[in-house]
Amino acid sequence: MTPGPPTNSILMSTGNLARRRLAGRCFSFLVAGCAYCTIAILAVLIIQILGKGFPLLTWDFISSFPSRKAEDAGIKAALWGTFWLMSLTMAIATPVGIAAAIYLEEFARKGKLSTFIEVNISNLAGVPSIIYGILGLALFVRAFQLDRSLIAGALTMALLILPVVIISAREAIRSVPSSLREASFGLGATRWQTTWNVVLPSAFPGIMTGLILSTSRAIGETAPLIMIGALTYIAFTPRGPMDAYTAMPIQVYDWASRPQPEFQVNAAAGIVVLMAILLMLNGVAIWLRHRSSKKAH
């Protein structure tokens, strides 16, 4: 099928211009309504959760460990756990993801093999996150005997976000104009020297934006962490990558799934902290993108 204009439906609808204009106006209101709906949903969601969690949003909540009493329970262990987990995850996923993107964009010959890898990466991006949790459970927790440690969680999360990191890094590298590369080759630079000195610095803002958005995706991931056993009572902050941990979304899930209504307040307050971090990360990403698009013009 080649897409083209199916003209007959237009030709048939001539006549009665006023009615056609009215239909057009109704349609434009309809689609605008759909788009503004997203803002309304977001507003309701944020107001609801802020309203529920507000009474608990004190420094005590951020600086207390979990507790059996709802009003004493805080998010300190989860906050530190998430901080550790994300740092380790990005330390693993960043070099590997950028390297894979460089290979696919700058070095690989276009052929069956690179197409295979590309299809494979885009499929991995669509695998449900809980499946990564099962992979992490079998591979890192059991086969590598890393148990319920931070490093097992970070390795699982790194595999989970790698496709997104690679895809966004590739886009950033692809948008570097080829005239820059050719100028560098013209000066006698090798392919790697060109990549390192010309392509990467020029793609840097785009790569950073992708990394920040991947982090904000990973911070909220809950299912894989539950699979690898991060849902336990933890009343300390981790000291190293082999320590046990809990993370913010896990703590929120734990509170939200309890039958006692007072823990719902804790869940809401935990969500507010989590969303504040996410908003900050997204804000930085938008600012970076805005700045680099200004430079390009």
Next chain:
Amino acid sequence: MGKLIIGFLVASAFLSVFTTFGIIVVLVRESIPFFSTIPLDEFLFGTKWFPLAAQPSFGVLPLVAGTAHIVIGSAFIGLPLGLGSAIYLSEYASPRMRSILKPFLELLAGIPTVVYGFFALTFVTPLLRNVFPSIQVFNSLSAAIVVGIMILPTVASLCEDALRAVPRQLRDGGYALGATKYEVTSSIVVPGALSGIMASFILAISRAIGETMAVTLAAGGTANLSFNMLDGVQTMTAFIVSVSLGDTPRGTIGYQTIFAVALLLFVITLGLNLLSNRILKRYRESYE
């Protein structure tokens, strides 16, 4: 030095292949013991799912039905709203409106699924109770609604790409024939982008199937083959979470079921993703 660097680059690119390979090996190897006791047809077509009962029964259809509740319900919300937003963004919105709306969509896409689950449990279900007084605390309707909200940004951004890829000349041709903007949009632009729109729908459905935390929190944990969306259901993903949180001993058949269910989940989502990619590739070729 150069060889070392190239080696690292190649290894990184191939890591994705090993990941896929690892997922397949783990799922297949761990579900072999399960399928050597339970015949495949009993698993796929059985209508009773009591894997942890004293008299266990391993028909996966109730879990598939639970997932179907979520998919169908979320499709009714996420697909039309997503497509509508995409049409507005690509055809009607001024550049200024676009630059305001796009970050909102990205933000909506970035909200963790556990937050949506909490929202369903504490806001959507009480709201629905005003309309349906018989609704359960855990019900598939509120879970489906939040999953619909969750897939909306995916649909909107992929559909917008597809609509914007329709060449300008086709639109101008429509205007030259005297068509109104609505007629150009509905009879030229949307049909021209149809394969991209279809691809985004399939991808969104695959997202909804794999969704875990919102359905675990809001849809409940009872696997029943029901057609009533006011009742609680258990999805495939929610079952995996419930067993992994429970105290089922490793090595028992009850524990092995999570790998069998996960294998089924993987096969379904992989099939849908491959289909979506194939459709998308065809449409890319047609305009370049």
